[in-house]
Amino acid sequence: MRRSEFLRSTGVRFTLLYVALYLLATIVLLVTLYLIEARSLDQDIRDRVDARVEELEDAYGLGGMPEVIEDIEARRRAHVKLRTFYRLTDATGRVLAANLPEIPVIPGHRKFAVEVDVQGAPEHIRVVARTVRIGGATLTVGVEPVWREAIDSLFVRAALGTLVAAVLLGGAIGALMTRRFLRRIDAITSTVVDIMGGELHSRVETRDTNDELDRLAAGLNAMLDRIDVLVTETREVTNSVAHDLRTPLSRLGRRLEEARDAAGTAEGNQALELAIEESAGILETFNAILGIAQVEGTMSAKTFTTVRLSDILVTLGEAYGPLADEEGRPFEVDVPPGVEVRGDRALILQMLSNLIENALKHTPKGTPVQLRLERAGGGVRVIVEDRGRGIPAESRDRVFDRFVRLEASRTTPGNGLGLSLVAAIARLHNIQIALEDAGPGLRVVLSFPRSVPDQAEVSSRAPLPVQGLTA
Amino acid sequence: MKILVVEDDADTLTYVARGLGQLGHTVDKVESGDEGLHLASSSPYDVIVLDRMLPEVDGVTILKSIRVAGVKTPVLFLTALDGVNERVEGLDAGADDYLVKPFAFSEFAARVHALGRRPVLAKVEPVLKVGDLEMDLRRRQVKRAGRLVDLQPQEFKLLEYMMRNAGDVVTRTMLLEHVWDFHFDPKTKIIETHMSRLRSKIDRDSDTPLIHTVRGAGYSIYAPE
Numbered sequence: 001m002r003r004s005e006f007l008r009s010t011g012v013r014f015t016l017l018y019v020a021l022y023l024l025a026t027i028v029l030l031v032t033l034y035l036i037e038a039r040s041l042d043q044d045i046r047d048r049v050d051a052r053v054e055e056l057e058d059a060y061g062l063g064g065m066p067e068v069i070e071d072i073e074a075r076r077r078a079h080v081k082l083r084t085f086y087r088l089t090d091a092t093g094r095v096l097a098a099n100l101p102e103i104p105v106i107p108g109h110r111k112f113a114v115e116v117d118v119q120g121a122p123e124h125i126r127v128v129a130r131t132v133r134i135g136g137a138t139l140t141v142g143v144e145p146v147w148r149e150a151i152d153s154l155f156v157r158a159a160l161g162t163l164v165a166a167v168l169l170g171g172a173i174g175a176l177m178t179r180r181f182l183r184r185i186d187a188i189t190s191t192v193v194d195i196m197g198g199e200l201h202s203r204v205e206t207r208d209t210n211d212e213l214d215r216l217a218a219g220l221n222a223m224l225d226r227i228d229v230l231v232t233e234t235r236e237v238t239n240s241v242a243h244d245l246r247t248p249l250s251r252l253g254r255r256l257e258e259a260r261d262a263a264g265t266a267e268g269n270q271a272l273e274l275a276i277e278e279s280a281g282i283l284e285t286f287n288a289i290l291g292i293a294q295v296e297g298t299m300s301a302k303t304f305t306t307v308r309l310s311d312i313l314v315t316l317g318e319a320y321g322p323l324a325d326e327e328g329r330p331f332e333v334d335v336p337p338g339v340e341v342r343g344d345r346a347l348i349l350q351m352l353s354n355l356i357e358n359a360l361k362h363t364p365k366g367t368p369v370q371l372r373l374e375r376a377g378g379g380v381r382v383i384v385e386d387r388g389r390g391i392p393a394e395s396r397d398r399v400f401d402r403f404v405r406l407e408a409s410r411t412t413p414g415n416g417l418g419l420s421l422v423a424a425i426a427r428l429h430n431i432q433i434a435l436e437d438a439g440p441g442l443r444v445v446l447s448f449p450r451s452v453p454d455q456a457e458v459s460s461r462a463p464l465p466v467q468g469l470t471a
Numbered sequence: 472m473k474i475l476v477v478e479d480d481a482d483t484l485t486y487v488a489r490g491l492g493q494l495g496h497t498v499d500k501v502e503s504g505d506e507g508l509h510l511a512s513s514s515p516y517d518v519i520v521l522d523r524m525l526p527e528v529d530g531v532t533i534l535k536s537i538r539v540a541g542v543k544t545p546v547l548f549l550t551a552l553d554g555v556n557e558r559v560e561g562l563d564a565g566a567d568d569y570l571v572k573p574f575a576f577s578e579f580a581a582r583v584h585a586l587g588r589r590p591v592l593a594k595v596e597p598v599l600k601v602g603d604l605e606m607d608l609r610r611r612q613v614k615r616a617g618r619l620v621d622l623q624p625q626e627f628k629l630l631e632y633m634m635r636n637a638g639d640v641v642t643r644t645m646l647l648e649h650v651w652d653f654h655f656d657p658k659t660k661i662i663e664t665h666m667s668r669l670r671s672k673i674d675r676d677s678d679t680p681l682i683h684t685v686r687g688a689g690y691s692i693y694a695p696e
Contacts, residue, residue, distance in 0.1 A: 283573060284656075291655075318625045319651050322664040350655045357659050418658075 010185075011178045018174030019167055026166040030159045037151070045128045045145045046109045052084055052141045053132055060134045065096065068134060072097045083144045085116060085127055091136040100142055105131045112142070184213050188220065200228060241289060245282060252278040288417040295347065295424040303344060304429075309380065309448075310339045312349050313373050320356050327360070330368040339373055339380050341448050343429045351425040354418045355384040355444055363388030363441070378450040387441040396435045472517035472587045473497045477507030477533070478549065479525050483572070487520065490576045491583065504528030511537045516544050518586045523550035523561065531564045538565035545586035549574075558654060577688035581640040588636070599634040602681055602694025604673065606634055615673055625650065626669050633682070633692040642689035666690060 059071040072086045076099065085100040103112050109130050115122055126149075127142030187205055194202040203224060204217040255275035262268035317333035324331035341348075352371075359369045363386045370385040391399060400423035426433050426446065436443040474496050478484040481502065488498045499516075501507045504525040511519055511533065519537075523530040534546060548566040550557060561569050568582050599606040603616045613620045613630065622630065628650045633641060643662050647653040651661075666682070674680040683691050 287571075315625075315651065318623065319653075319661050319665075320659075322668050323659055323661050326664050346652075346654050349653065353653065353655070353657060357657060360659055 011175070011182050014178040014181075015171060015174035018177070019170040022170030022174070023163065023166050026162060030162060034155055034159075037155070038148070041145070041148045041151060042128075045143055045148060046130075048084075048143050049109060049128055049130050049141055052143070053130060053139070056139060056141070057132070057134060065090075065135060065137060068137075068139070069097045083118075083125075083146070085114075085129075085142040085144070087138075087140040088134075089138050096137065100127070100129070100140060103129060103131075103140065103142075105138070105140075107131075111145075114142075181213075184217075188217060191220075195224070200224075200231070237289070237293075245285065248278055248282050248285070252282065285417065288421065292417065292421050292424045295421065295428055299344065299347070299428055301342075301428070304342045305345070306340050307343045307345045307348055308339075309341045309348070309382070310335050310337050310373060312345065312352065313371060313382070316349070316352055316356060317371060319353075320360070324360065324369060327365040329360075329366060332368065332370045332372075334370070335373045336375070339375070341380065341429075347425045347428070351422050351446075352382065352384070354422050355446075358418060359384055359386040359388070359442070362386075367441075376447070380448045382446040382448070383443060384446075385438050385441060385443040387438065390437055390440055390442045391435060393437070399435070400433070472583075473499075473515070474518045474520065474583065475499045475501065475507070475510055475514075475516045476520040477501045477504065477511070477525065477530070478520070478522040479503070480522070483522075483549075486576070487579065490580060494580060496583075504530070504533055508533045508536055511544070512540045512542055518583050519544050519546045520583065521546055521548055521566070523548055523557070531560065534561075534564045534566060547579075547582055547586055575687075577640065577685075578642045578644060581642045581645060581689060584639045585636050585641070585645065588639070599631070599637075601634055601637045601692050602679065603677075604634070604681055604692075604694075606631060613673075615677060618676075620672050622669075622672060625665065626672070629665055629669055630673070630692075633690065636692075638691065638693045640685045640688050640691045645689070 056068050056071060059067045063070070069088065072088065075084065076086075087098040087100040087102065088096040089098075090096055099116060099118075101114055101116070103114065109128055111126060111128050113124065113126050115124055117123075125144050127144050129140055129142035131138060131140040133139070191202050191204045203221050206214050206217045206221070208214065252275055255271045255278060259268045259271035259275060262271065313333065313335040317331070317335070321331055321333070356369070356371065363369070367387040369387075370383070372383040372385070374381045374383065400419050423433065425431075430449045432447045434445040434447070436445060474491055476484060476487055476491075476498055478487065478500075479502050484500055484502065488500050491498045499510060499514075501510060504527045507521070507525070508528055511521075521530045521534060525533075530548065530550075534548070537544075537546075545567040546565065548561040548569045549572055550561065550569070551572045558569050567586055570579060570582055597607065597609050599608065605614045606612075607614075608631070611627065613622055613627065629646065632646065632649050644656070646662055647657070670680070670682050674682055679695055681692050681694060683693065685691050
């Protein structure tokens with residue numbers, strides 16, 4: 001792996017980020033700790049200076065300046081852990097006792113770098129010093145903050161150690177977490193690769209943890225299922241198209257041959273008329289297939305508007321009324337006013353028109369047809385009912401499939417696509433279709449969804465509600 | 472009428488242009504979208520026929536451009552794509568009518584004709600007249616030879632559409648689209664039954680029928696000379 005590739009890998013970047021954050025947190029912690037500790041140590045040194053000053057002031061109270069000098073000398077001789085330095089000068093500036101060079105007189109505690117003479121040897125040290133007046137004299141007391149410095153260097157060493165540990169530990173934890181995470185993503189990638197390689201039934205493993213990755217995996221699987229269904233449907237349709245168009249196409253060819261052989265005669269012209277009719281039929285079949293494909297492929301609930309279902313049914317009733325009349329059929333239209341649904345007006349109109357035409361086409365003249373709109377629960381139902389032969393229970397699942405024409409209706413014209421379009425439009429609208437026995441006759445019940453379906457509901461709708469319901 | 476036809480399929484273009492020429496129209500034939508856009512926005516036409524899918528500049532773009540440029544000429548959109556989306560997109564872009572390929576020439580000619588008369592239609596006419604048939608649009612009343620004729624709402628709409636296009640052929644598809652808002656082809660004879668009812672109410676008691684069947688094309692309403 002080249003360097004740039006290495007750095008580009010999500011795993012490495014994630015780990016580095018983790019280490020950086022871990023390091024930052026550790027540094028903030030250490031600095032805070034140090035500041036608190038340093039403050040308390042500084043205060044401690046200042047307290048010692050003050051304590052010593054107080055002692056010397058007490059000595060002055062007891063025995064005057066000689067007592068102070070005596071005390072200073074005694075303390076210098078004594079062995080103390082924290083070295084203390086003094087400078088005592090009288091009002092004229094004469095030095096009474098000193099192992100500290102002259103330093104500027106500033107009120108409060110100050111830190112100075114000074115050169116002192118310790119048993120004959122000069123030494124550069126730092127002192128925290130305070131200057132006060134005792135009697136007419138000036139006293140400076142300085143304490144070497146030696147603990148503080150030791151602790152500082154100790155702290156720096158500890159901090160460095162901690163930081164190294166933080167980098168190592170952070171790196172290890174980051175790498176571990178990243179690997180766990182990436183292994184799951186890699187699993188998804190390998191599934192995708194499998195599918196691209198032709199294993200269309202391969203699916204991403206899920207863990208039922210319902211975390212983001214699990215949901216991603218479930219979503220991908222649902223998508224793959226849907227694609228699978230579509231691919232299968234497309235394959236079936238292609239097969240049916242090929243199969244169903246072979247007959248009319250060869251018939252067309254035969255008619256044209258007849259026309260050629262009898263060119264110019266009355267029979268020839270008739271054959272031409274039939275050929276034209278045949279080609280119109282083929283085009284119609286193609287258009288029907290395209291129509292279904294469009295409803296299934298490109299339409300979506302996003303373009304839905306509020307549709308006045310009652311008005312559509314009234315229009316249909318008026319459109320088909322005269323035809324039913326002419327065929328001597330009682331045509332009953334029972335529609336309460338003001339019912340609205342969400343959907344595509346043109347498609348709903350076409351769906352209901354197809355169902356009504358189906359009823360008119362497949363039942364004997366003179367038998368009644370009913371068109372009803374009912375409110376049921378929170379939703380609405382549209383019912384198209386006839387008194388014909390009905391559909392045998394075992395065939396009900398199949399009638400919505402493409403090109404299916406039941407044996408009984410082989411003699412009536414049609415391409416077997418009308419109900420497929422109905423099914424496709426219903427699916428788009430989340431409408432459930434039930435085929436019932438009207439004893440005798442067929443009752444088609446369209447149950448519109450209870451309320452306006454929101455986007456999530458629409459997208460997660462079952463691929464084939466129609467089959468699920470009628471199976 | 473002067474008609475511009477923009478169509479990249481040479482066969483369709485020739486077929487359509489020859490037919491329109493035989494009907495006495497002047498036809499400008501154009502195969503490319505660029506040229507179509509240029510002609511449509513620079514010369515006056517009575518009707519523009521525009522193919523939806525053209526190489527380079529497509530029909531929708533041309534249509535939008537000429538509408539933006541203020542050209543109000545009626546446009547008939549031709550398309551091989553059938554479907555609600557395509558129709559809505561075409562009409563949104565500013566098309567006045569929409570015809571799906573392949574089509575019969577009679578259907579095409581009827582629509583071009585209907586579009587050519589649009590400006591006249593735009594005027595508010597309170598009363599439509601064909602011979603001794605009168606339609607009062609405000610009172611929603613129809614009289615034949617002064618006698619009131621009782622019509623159902625859809626019969627009224629059907630007759631109104633016919634009378635607005637009096638003298639011209641209206642096709643079955645045009646009636647389905649304009650009167651019933653059906654943008655698909657019903658397999659049953661609903662137009663025929665409505666038409667026969669309308670005829671029985673309008674023409675039965677009269678010696679001079681006004682509604683005529685145009686064989687292979689559709690219907691037409693006119694008073695014989």
